[in-house]
Amino acid sequence: MTSSELIFQSTDLAQRRTEFLDAARSGMARLRDKDGTSLVMLPERQLHLLEELRKWSSVHMRLERMLGRADFRPTVQNLGDLAWLRVFDGEDLKEFAGELNEALVAADSDNSTAPLDDCLRAWRTTAQQLEDPLRRSVLLDKGSSADLIDAERPE
Template sequence: MSAPEVNFSDLSNKPLAVVGQVERSATRSVRIRRRGKDVQDLVLVTEERAAQVTEVVTATTRMFLALMEHDDVARTLATEVVPAAFPWVRFLPKEDVQAFVVELVETLAAAESLRNPAPVANLVAAWRHTAEVHADPALAEILQRDGEDLGPVPAPSEPE
């Protein structure tokens, strides 16, 4: 179920109509479309729905972490079922899948304590990129070659 969409100008020109859409929406949210390069859309959501989402994520994370801390079988099972949640792990070596699960659990615990999902999203993206390298044999071979360190990479120059 996706949220209804409105243009950013609707939010400033017809704010009551947009708020009405939020309140009538099944998701209790509206996507605010913004124009421009490198400009992200916004989501307007009721405070109650935001609190519900936070509560569900927190409860799910805490239950998962408790299972992982409580039971060796749960830890083994998590490693075995992680491909269902993250299909790209099939391209990782087995020891990397285990490292991903351990790092994911640790990051989930730390991020949940801050109530900030960004570290988890960053971790998943980094491991997905690692899987992309393993999925491409030519790229993996290039990156595994011995070579010399050429030092720090300079910052990119400003576009003209």
């Protein structure tokens, strides 16, 4: 019997607490309460991962639905809690949605929020830079070869 199949009873907590805690440390420990309620104990980092995957999966699905509408325009009102994405156009938002999806798959596969955290940090940083009009013009200006001049070698 694997630890995920083993179900402890509330009375086991007194006599088999070490076994219960070992099962929880190794991934998950199930406990059946006196009233029949099933409880689960797991490492906090695992709970944090599950919460983040749930939250950002929901955000991803909502964003995909918005992007699929022909009349979608990225406004603060449309984006809601994703308002920090307002500086991006529709194509950028589609790229974000794709990268977010990849980060979610990687986070689940790696059993770590690091890929998700990295993705969100990079997009938030870019959004913050694009908020400044001067930085935005520098970052998005295509320029032309006529704008370039040869630099002289410093002495």
